[in-house]
């Protein structure tokens with residue numbers, strides 16, 4: 042097969058230093074080097090092959106995942122990889138499996154909620170994978186409403202134990218990843234009941250589920266997989282599980298006791314910390330999901346951009362070549378905002394990581410003041426970025442036309458793997474309602490002179506923002522960060538204030554919340570979009586080296602903001618932040634920005650530095666050699682192993698003969 046770069050011409054048009062942009066995308070030179078090394082290590086190892094995933098029956102698929110996870114662990118030990126390198130290796134192995142929950146939730150939960158003694162006991166076992174853990178919170182009948190969980194943990198003072206029990210079918214644990222077939226232990230969320238029969242609400246407990254000798258469930262435990270999920274391959278590599286307890290006894294010291302304790306005498310002692318800290322692992326994971334959203338979106342956009350540059354339709358003159366579909370303004374209008382969103386989510390993800398680290402340090406110093414904001418930001422940005430990413434993967438599939446529907450485009454499996462992100466770690470609507478509560482609380486405190494800080498600081502300028510009008514007079518006026526920021530702040534303020542005013546008309550605030558939920562969600566989205574826009578603008582204040590790199594990012598930042606403005610025109614115009622004329626100027630400016638993105642588009646997706654192994658897409662191949670490889674791939678399908686298909690003699694031949702006989706009659 043020829044070895045040429047079909048996209049070389051595209052790459053030659055780039056107006057910026059791609060190698061420097063790769064470093065901006067990775068976050069630092071060090072991060073770039075680690076990511077690059079780990080992605081190549083995985084790509085060159087045949088055990089991490091994944092091109093056959095969608096064709097394997099579930100049992101084989103699952104066994105193969107176990108094999109890969111074991112191999113990944115072996116390589117991590119052999120190569121003495123650091124925690125950072127190991128997590129990148131798992132990321133590029135690119136197959137959801139139990140280790141995500143072990144490292145991503147079980148370990149962080151013990152770190153966050155365990156006492157020093159508990160950490161000393163459990164963490165070394167978990168770090169060496171001598172035990173494998175999962176996070177068992179959700180139940181068959183209860184997911185979003187954590188306070189409604191039914192599993193009980195009743196203290197027995199006679200034996201100094203907790204008795205873990207599933208009182209109803211609805212209380213069966215349902216969904217935890219890694220639970221179905223692998224985990225030996227789980228962090229179990231259960232209602233704490235003490236001898237006085239008082240219910241102290243949900244707490245976390247470490248429960249051993251399976252024997253460390255023969256992997257059989259321990260007495261009183263019923264455990265299994267919940268069954269096949271959406272799509273082929275995809276998330277079916279994960280053993281999401283079900284779990285029931287029949288009066289299972291665990292020692293008292295297996296309740297995670299950093300936040301609250303039960304003494305030997307059965308006394309409940311609450312540390313001087315907010316009870317919401319029991320939800321801390323969710324805050325941590327939501328923050329990581331935002332960073333993952335930019336990776337998944339970038340992956341889909343990389344495939345769609347490269348393919349749009351390869352694919353040609355219409356426009357041939359005098360027998361010449363047809364037009365590259367990336368040159369159509371409609372294609373650009375659908376694709377370039379997604380490219381801009383990938384970068385926007387990357388930077389807001391970076392900032393959220395900083396916010397999370399900051400709040401963690403404050404918590405250690407017993408400063409809980411920024412916890413509500415950290416909760417609102419992680420919940421809101423998790424919701425916003427996963428919703429957009431899930432929708433955008435599907436849009437990228439459509440941008441690739443018919444070929445996008447082939448498994449080997451990589452997009453169907455990516456979509457199937459990604460969409461549950463809109464549900465897990467908090468349903469996206471439920472999370473936006475949490476943001477709305479935070480906003481309503483902030484607005485209600487304004488009259489008392491309370492100065493909002495952090496991401497709600499803009500609400501402190503409520504009087505100005507309720508009245509301001511954009512000064513834009515010509516299209517280029519939109520290319521000004523303060524002009525853009527002001528309209529996003531004004532829109533978010535006006536939507537929040539309108540909700541607060543409407544809420545005040547209800548005698549009972551909770552009734553108002555239920556009735557106005559749809560408006561509240563819109564106000565929350567406006568607030569979250571403002572955060573993303575403002576963090577992109579802040580990123581551009583940094584010193585960014587490399588020829589043309591900052592200019593490209595500036596262009597993408599305006600594409601991101603002006604496209605949002607165009608999509609939510611109703612909000613911006615109805616709240617009087619901009620006039621219809623200014624909206625039309627924004628649209629003119631957006632079109633002209635697309636022309637600036639166009640020559641750089643392929644280089645901008647090259648800057649993600651994804652290997653062909655990670656992309657697993659023929660349409661998104663680095664060399665753009667799409668048609669020969671699609672042709673080759675078709676012949677690999679098991680259906681093409683024989684010229685005449687199995688079933689011909691039973692079903693096709695008799696049918697044809699019957700039709701022939703009928704025709705003769």
Ligand SMILES: CCCCCCCCCCCCCCCCC/C=C/C(=O)SCCNC(=O)CCNC(=O)[C@H](O)C(C)(C)COP(=O)(O)OP(=O)(O)OC[C@H]1O[C@@H](n2cnc3c(N)ncnc32)[C@H](O)[C@@H]1OP(=O)(O)O
Pocket residue numbers: 135136137141145176178179184185186187188218275317318320321323324330333412413416454455458459464465466467468471475478
């Ligand atoms: C092609 C192949 C590709 C392969 C790719 C492979 C890569 C795949 C992608 C990456 C994979 C990433 C791994 C992810 C694994 C997923 C694992 C999933 C795990 C789970 O889902 S675990 C279960 C998660 N469950 C939830 O999130 C439940 C959601 N519900 C809640 O969080 C709460 O119940 C609530 C927040 C909705 C309500 O809480 P509560 O009842 O207590 O209610 P109130 O509303 O009354 O709140 C009281 C006050 O507490 C504050 N609060 C609430 N939560 C928090 C918090 N977390 N932190 C701080 N404060 C919190 C509220 O704001 C209230 O405050 P107020 O001041 O009193 O108003």
Ligand SMILES: Cc1cc2nc3c(=O)[nH]c(=O)nc-3n(C[C@H](O)[C@H](O)[C@H](O)COP(=O)(O)OP(=O)(O)OC[C@H]3O[C@@H](n4cnc5c(N)ncnc54)[C@H](O)[C@@H]3O)c2cc1C
Pocket residue numbers: 142176177178179182183184185186215216217218276281461464465466467468469470471474558
């Ligand atoms: C792939 C996957 C992996 C998972 N992994 C784990 C895991 O490892 N551990 C674990 O414990 N759990 C896990 N979960 C469970 C997950 O956390 C829950 O599914 C999630 O929290 C949503 O809860 P739910 O399913 O109860 O949805 P529901 O709350 O029943 O939502 C159903 C619908 O009702 C709406 N709704 C609910 N409440 C409200 C409200 N107050 N106002 C307005 N609308 C509302 C929602 O928006 C949604 O449209 C996983 C789920 C999936 C899909």
